[in-house]
Amino acid sequence: HDQEKSAPSFSSLKELYDLCQHFVYDHVFAEKITSLPSQQSRDEEENEHLKKTVTMLQAQLSLERQKRVTMEEEYGLVLKNSELEQQLGATDAYRACALQLEAEMAEMWQMLQAEHPFVNGVEKLVPDPLFVPFKEPGQRLLDEMLLTVPEVHRKPLKRSSSETVLSSLAGRDIMRGHEETCIRWAQAVKQRSISLLHEADTQYSALKAKYQELLKKCQQEEDSLSHKTVQTSRAPAKDLAALHAQPKPSTLSWDPASVTSEPISSPTTSTPPEYKALFKEIFSRIKKTKQEIDEQRTKYRSHSSHS
Incomplete structure (x- = not known):
């Protein structure tokens, strides 16, 4: 009887357990x-x-692209403006060097004229000064540079402090290089001009010495000719006095062959002096110096046109 009671209770417990399990899963x-x-x-x-978020990021990306394009355009304008400023600074430096060279050449020319007055006569043979004036080519170069620049590039641009510092540093380096080149070129031109002046001075001194020597020789020849004319004029006077003292011969005994007349030398019958050859040499050297000056002027013009 106890076993019969335990079996239904066990089955009921199992059903209860299954019911609870299904209830949990269903829940x-x-x-x-x-x-x-x-x-x-x-x-x-x-x-x-x-x-x-993606839409917002895409809008920000397009805006940043537009800003980048604008900044690149402004940066290009800044670079072009800085290049023009450097060219303008280089032109001013060349103009200053040219003015300094003109002043030095004028001073040297005045010193040469003061030391050698003969140069004042030779100066008229040279049509132009030794070097071409620098103001007009520099002004023409500046005008051409300004004409080739568009109107947009001439407008001043607003730059930040960092861009100004960078451009100023780069400009200083470029200006330093231009100044060194200008100084070297000026020294070369100065040395060339000094050598030309020394050569002209040496030629002038040699010609002056020859001219003085020729003048002395001509003076000696004139003195000797005048002395000879005085002696020949005194000799006929003595002969006439002797004839008056002696008895007059007859006209039939006079022999024309017995009278010998001494030829009187005159400046016109003597050999011409060496002044013609000297002056020919002077003018040939002046012509050579003028040709060298023209060559130097042509070289300078070609150098200025290339630069």
């Missing part, structure tokens, strides 16, 4: 079913939020 399934729409709504919200 979890019900929760999953109820929570599924809410999870889908959260995913959709997150997706919408991500779409908005």
Whole structure:
């Protein structure tokens, strides 16, 4: 009887356990079913939020691209403006060097004229000064540079402090290089001009010495000719006095062959002096110096046109 009671109780316990187990699973399934729409709504919200973020980022990217294009254009204008400023500074430096060279050449020319007055006569043979004036070519170069620059590039640009510092440093380096080149070129031109002046001075001194020697020789010849004319004029006077003292011969005994007349030398019958050859040499050297000056002027013009 006890076994019969225990069997139904065991079966009832199993049924109860199964019922509880199914009830738990059904409850979890019900929760999953109820929570599924809410999870889908959260995913959709997150997706919408991500779409908005992507759209915003794309707008920011396009704006940054536009800013970059604008900055590149401004940077190009700044570079062109800095190049023009450097060219203008180089032109001013060349003009200053040219003015300094003109002043030095004028001073040297005045010193040469003061030391050698003969140069004042030779100066008239040279049509132009030794070097071409530098003001007009520099002004023409500046005008051409300004004409080739468009109107947009002439407008002043607003720059930040960092860009100003960078451009000033680069400009200083370039100006330093231009100044060194200008100084070397000026020294070379100065040495060439000094050598030309020394050569002209040496030629002038040699010609002056020859001219003085020729003058002395001509003076000696004139003195000797005048002395001879005085002696020949005194000799006929003595002969006439002797004839008056002696008895007059008859006209029939007079022999023309017995009278010998001494030829009187005159400056016109003597050999011409060497002044013609000397002056020919002077003018040939002046012509050679003028040709060298023309060659130097041509070289300078070609150098200024290339630069």
